[in-house]
Amino acid sequence: MATSSETPTISLREAADLLGGDALFLDVREQGEWDLGHVPDAVHIPLGLMEDRVADELPDREREVVVYCAHGRRSLAALATLRALGYERSRHLTDGFEEWEKSGFPVVVPSTLEPDQRRRYSRHLLIPELGEAGQRRLLEARVLLIGAGGLGSPASLYLAAAGIGTLGIVDDDVVDESNLQRQIAHSTHRLGDPKVESARDTLTALNPDVKVKAFNERLSSENIDRILAEGWDVIVDGADNFPTRYLVNDASVWHGIPVVHGSIYRFDGQATVFQPGAGPCYRCLFPTPPPPELAPSCAEGGVLGVLPGVIGSLQANEAIKLVAGIGDPLVGRLLLFDALSATFTEVALRRDPDCPVCGEHPTVTEYIDYAEFCAAR
């Protein structure tokens, strides 16, 4: 029988030689550390739970045990507990797991994705910038779509396919025949149905991982705070009128939620990201809506059916980047797309210190319900 005078430490190399044998590796770090990676086949008992759980997890006190933590301090405390409980053949890894990992010894990262999710999102998991951690962020994300129309259709389809965990959709409209030339979340057999219900069925059929929260109501100063209070990481603005654009902007500044903005007209589209604090807001660009007589009539204007597909997809791209925390979002940049010449042009957007909402001395401090003057129905 081993005695307590036997050296209680073990080096990285010696420990690695024990992998795959009878020795048991015991990880005493916290859950969040364990989740990021651990020694293959290790048993996990956080240091604070050692005395409660070690007898159940390690019934054989004669077994060789290698206990480790991040840097070798907690494992030293755990070693004292183990030896006091009679685990005479326990040793601790003095260099700790961080050195183990840096030295290139085997590490496994426990998966929190279900097997069917690993298959569904396999093409995301293969991208180093996303991987499992990125996919988990998408699955935990909450994105609110304003409008389930031309822009909202492609944006919501791609966000659902990507596995955004919760999608909110605000729209009070019903599916009309004239929508189907471009609003690809809806189908001929849904004519007359509320768009939020039609979209919810399409999106959950595409991906059952996605929870769709439907708001079958028109966004107004009365309901916007209630809807935003449900907590959203990103707003995708695909509204079809100026009053809603300004409501969404002012609310996003006050609630501190980034807005992925898109708009379309005939062959021309534009997209940008308004991120409160980091860049300009919509009112930095256009402090007030144009007077009704000068505003283009959306209904008369028309739109090429594929155009919202381009712009809405760009919006989904920006929303995914914001949620995953990757890449350079379109903050302070407005991307203009001309479908006829097939060209993208970028212009710089700057924060306006005199902006009536996000400027140094704001003059707009409560919601304004501008008169409706562009109902694209």
Added chain:
Amino acid sequence: MSVIRIPPTLREDTGGEREVIAEGDTVRDLLDDLRTRFPTIDAKLEYANVYVGGEDIRTRDGFETTVTPGDTVILLPAMAGGS
């Protein structure tokens, strides 16, 4: 001589032209030239942002921003459509 790119919502005022060649050394001169030839565009210009070389003229010298031959001037009125 510079190219002014006409946004779709102002094209009815330029007879459908997507780009107009205008004369002038500053944004003000160019827009005056535009107004003279297409008078109905005047009221709408007030609500359009103007970009020269991809930069908002408000961050440069406003309407006195100089425009060199070959520069493209972009007019950008607010667009709300998303449906």
